[in-house]
Amino acid sequence: MSDKSSALRDVSGARRLTRRTVPGLTLDELESCRAAVERTLRRGVAGQSARATRVLRSCARVRDLIDREAERRLHAVAWSTLPAAVLVICGASATGKTRRAEKIALTSGRPRLSTDRVRKQLAGVGPLDPAPCSAYTEAASLHTYAELGRRAVAAGTAVVDGTFRRRTHRDAFRAACGGLVRPLFVECVAPAATIAERARGRAMKPGTESDATPEVALTTLAEFEPLDDVPPADRLVLSTDRPPTFAALGLVGLLASTGSDDQA
Numbered sequence: 001m002s003d004k005s006s007a008l009r010d011v012s013g014a015r016r017l018t019r020r021t022v023p024g025l026t027l028d029e030l031e032s033c034r035a036a037v038e039r040t041l042r043r044g045v046a047g048q049s050a051r052a053t054r055v056l057r058s059c060a061r062v063r064d065l066i067d068r069e070a071e072r073r074l075h076a077v078a079w080s081t082l083p084a085a086v087l088v089i090c091g092a093s094a095t096g097k098t099r100r101a102e103k104i105a106l107t108s109g110r111p112r113l114s115t116d117r118v119r120k121q122l123a124g125v126g127p128l129d130p131a132p133c134s135a136y137t138e139a140a141s142l143h144t145y146a147e148l149g150r151r152a153v154a155a156g157t158a159v160v161d162g163t164f165r166r167r168t169h170r171d172a173f174r175a176a177c178g179g180l181v182r183p184l185f186v187e188c189v190a191p192a193a194t195i196a197e198r199a200r201g202r203a204m205k206p207g208t209e210s211d212a213t214p215e216v217a218l219t220t221l222a223e224f225e226p227l228d229d230v231p232p233a234d235r236l237v238l239s240t241d242r243p244p245t246f247a248a249l250g251l252v253g254l255l256a257s258t259g260s261d262d263q264a
Contacts, residue, residue: 015058022069027253031246034066070245077252079108086152086181088173089238090164091188092221093212094199096240096247100188101161103248111155115162116209118151119144127209138168145169149176156181165224185227185235186251194241195221 014033017025025033037059044056087110089101098114105112117127122144123135134140145162149172152158164170164185177183190198199217202208212220227235236254240247 014062015055017062017065019065022065025069027070027073027246027249030066030070031242034063034243034246037063037066067243067245070243070249074103074107074245074248074252077107079110085184085234086155086158086160086177088160088162088164088183088185089188090162090185090227091240092165092195092224093163093210093217094195094202094214095188095190095221096198096244097163097188098161098210099244100238100240100247100251101159103244104251105159107248108159110157110159112159112161113148113151113155114209115144115148115160116211118148120209122147128206130211141166141169142172145172146176149173149178152183153177153180163220163224165220167225167229170227170229183234184255185230186254187227187235187237188240189237190240192218192221 014036017033022030040059041056041063087101087104089097089104091097101112101114104110119135119140120127120129120131122140123131125131125135135144145164148160148162152160152173153176160173160183162169164173170185174183195217196214199212199214202210203213236251238247238251238254242250
């Protein structure tokens with residue numbers, strides 16, 4: 001580890017960053033710096049002194065600078081140079097799939113197709129209304145994933161958001177695609193404790209498309225079938241215990257390397 005990287009992991013070094021120096025940092029350095037100031041902001045500084053206030057304000061300033069730089073880099077991505085695949089953002093419930101899918105869809109200009117929304121449309125309920133139990137039978141799920149595949153073909157390129165936790169679901173989606181589009185599976189992963197915490201937080205907020213409770217989220221984690229049926233070149237793993245913009249930038253790097261492999 002370089003002296004520069006080590007310094008950035010220390011909050012005193014991170015606090016010295018400015019609008020001029022932030023653009024010169026690598027993605028790893030930006031993320032290390034953000035983690036350092038975020039820890040200080042969450043922990044707080046003992047005492048109510050003027051110095052403690054200055055420390056917290058400077059940490060908040062640096063975090064904002066870093067987040068704006070990460071957003072700038074994400075919006076500067078030449079999406080047209082990346083594989084024009086259908087990006088399937090999958091994984092257990094509450095792994096952060098939807099937030100990452102929304103971020104990628106918004107930035108890339110690709111439409112987002114959601115299993116939650118399609119399932120509810122097929123069941124005849126609104127996107128924010130709970131779906132009936134009958135919408136979650138295996139037959140209904142296979143119908144949902146097949147319809148999702150048909151819509152992906154119609155879109156040509158899209159960001160698809162769903163668990164895809166069973167091989168049968170992935171098979172139904174691929175069969176509906178009929179080889180007309182290339183599905184690239186991006187598996188979102190997060191620690192079980194993080195998944196449970198996210199699911200509890202989401203359950204307390206009205207107006208979400210997902211019906212997954214904390215118990216359901218942990219069940220989908222336990223039941224998630226490995227993506228062994230997906231060719232290695234068509235699957236990626238994305239850690240979502242990172243801020244959404246950084247996770248999206250990490251995915252861009254993975255997509256770029258996938259595109260390079262295809263051209264080799």
